[in-house]
Amino acid sequence: MALFVFNSASKMVSSPLVIVRFLLICVTLLCNSLAEATMNPTPNIVLILTDDLDVSIGGMMPLVKTKKLIGDAGITFTNTFVASPLCCPSRASILTGKYPHNHHVVNNTLEGNCSSTAWQKTQEPETFSAFLQKHGTYQTFFAGKYLNEYGSKKAGGVEHVPPGWDHWFALERNSKYYNYTLSVNGRAQRHGQNYSEDYLTDVLANISIDFLENKSNRRPFFMMVSTPAPHSPWTAAPQYESSFPNVKAPRDPNFNIHGKDKHWLIRQAKTPMTNSSVEFLDNAYRKRWRTLLSVDDLVEKVVRKLEVRGELSNTYIIFTSDNGYHTGQFSLPMDKRQLYEFDIRVPLLVRGPNIKPKQTSPVK
Ligand SMILES: *[C@@H]1O[C@H](CO)[C@@H](O)[C@H](O)[C@H]1NC(C)=O
Numbered sequence: 143m144a145l146f147v148f149n150s151a152s153k154m155v156s157s158p159l160v161i162v163r164f165l166l167i168c169v170t171l172l173c174n175s176l177a178e179a180t181m182n183p184t185p186n187i188v189l190i191l192t193d194d195l196d197v198s199i200g201g202m203m204p205l206v207k208t209k210k211l212i213g214d215a216g217i218t219f220t221n222t223f224v225a226s227p228l229c230c231p232s233r234a235s236i237l238t239g240k241y242p243h244n245h246h247v248v249n250n251t252l253e254g255n256c257s258s259t260a261w262q263k264t265q266e267p268e269t270f271s272a273f274l275q276k277h278g279t280y281q282t283f284f285a286g287k288y289l290n291e292y293g294s295k296k297a298g299g300v301e302h303v304p305p306g307w308d309h310w311f312a313l314e315r316n317s318k319y320y321n322y323t324l325s326v327n328g329r330a331q332r333h334g335q336n337y338s339e340d341y342l343t344d345v346l347a348n349i350s351i352d353f354l355e356n357k358s359n360r361r362p363f364f365m366m367v368s369t370p371a372p373h374s375p376w377t378a379a380p381q382y383e384s385s386f387p388n389v390k391a392p393r394d395p396n397f398n399i400h401g402k403d404k405h406w407l408i409r410q411a412k413t414p415m416t417n418s419s420v421e422f423l424d425n426a427y428r429k430r431w432r433t434l435l436s437v438d439d440l441v442e443k444v445v446r447k448l449e450v451r452g453e454l455s456n457t458y459i460i461f462t463s464d465n466g467y468h469t470g471q472f473s474l475p476m477d478k479r480q481l482y483e484f485d486i487r488v489p490l491l492v493r494g495p496n497i498k499p500k501q502t503s504p505v506k
Pocket residue numbers: 245246247248253254255260261264
């Protein structure tokens with residue numbers, strides 16, 4: 143059954159909608175029939191969502207353990223595109239399975255419906271987690287960055303816990319690594335800047351491990367871990383602060399050239415970029431990679447914990463990102479939001495029951 147889902151998925155271009163469709167099919171059909179037909183327990187699902195992780199400019203390179211533990215143990219989709227190359231609209235699509243013109247989250251502000259009261263009223267009751275909780279028998283857990291404006295006073299503050307989540311550890315507002323507030327099931331938990339207590343990627347890893355130890359063993363679980371990395375401000379863990387000293391943004395054929403046949407905005411980019419822009423983007427590129435080393439550790443901790451608990455073979459693990467990134471392509475120093483490969487193409491790795499190891503889709 144799962145194999146069928148992935149065979150048909152592999153024929154199309156995968157998108158967040160594929161992820162959501164997979165989750166829904168799993169809950170409504172597959173899991174129940176699988177459980178009844180084979181007496182296997184209903185599979186668990188872990189979704190690891192990174193922030194601004196590209197696949198076109200080498201973003202997966204530092205994630206050595208992730209590629210081994212998820213991609214090599216299952217399937218790597220190489221044609222995965224997001225519905226919008228911007229955090230909040232893309233996350234809203236991942237959560238609802240809808241395109242932005244249907245969920246109406248148009249940018250990263252409250253006025254643009256990012257975590258707005260209108261979103262809370264019309265869309266949030268229909269996220270896949272709400273369905274998982276309502277129609278499945280899943281225990282649901284969320285940790286990390288939700289929507290950029292989550293926790294805003296005007297939208298209910300951190301007291302607001304969206305429907306569908308039994309265990310809620312969400313970051314107030316946008317990506318940070320230190321000095322942030324988490325909503326712990328609706329109560330503010332303030333964090334400072336002590337590495338061993340507050341570094342957000344590690345806090346998320348620790349909370350996730352805690353959840354795996356605390357949860358009931360009688361019901362399947364859905365766990366979503368949403369890392370702020372590798373989004374700015376790109377603060378590395380102390381042990382990774384000087385990793386990759388010589389790494390630079392790739393000098394691909396589209397690096398630092400004039401995108402003369404591209405749309406208006408891109409044609410305005412100054413070409414060639416100034417040396418200080420190039421230095422800045424190379425530095426950002428290295429810092430992004432350093433933050434990913436902690437994501438790689440998080441993935442390893444979660445996989446190992448599932449393994450020692452004997453739950454790994456019955457758990458789907460999905461690894462992806464909300465949008466890509468660029469550093470110097472067509473002389474755009476750095477950001478996302480453009481309609482080109484580097485910003486819309488994202489990683490998608492999936493392992494789990496009935497998924498054969500070492501597959502790529504499309505087949506190489
Ligand atoms: C925000 O969402 C509401 C409810 O879907 C919609 O009526 C409104 O037009 C949206 N705002 C924008 C700016 O799209």
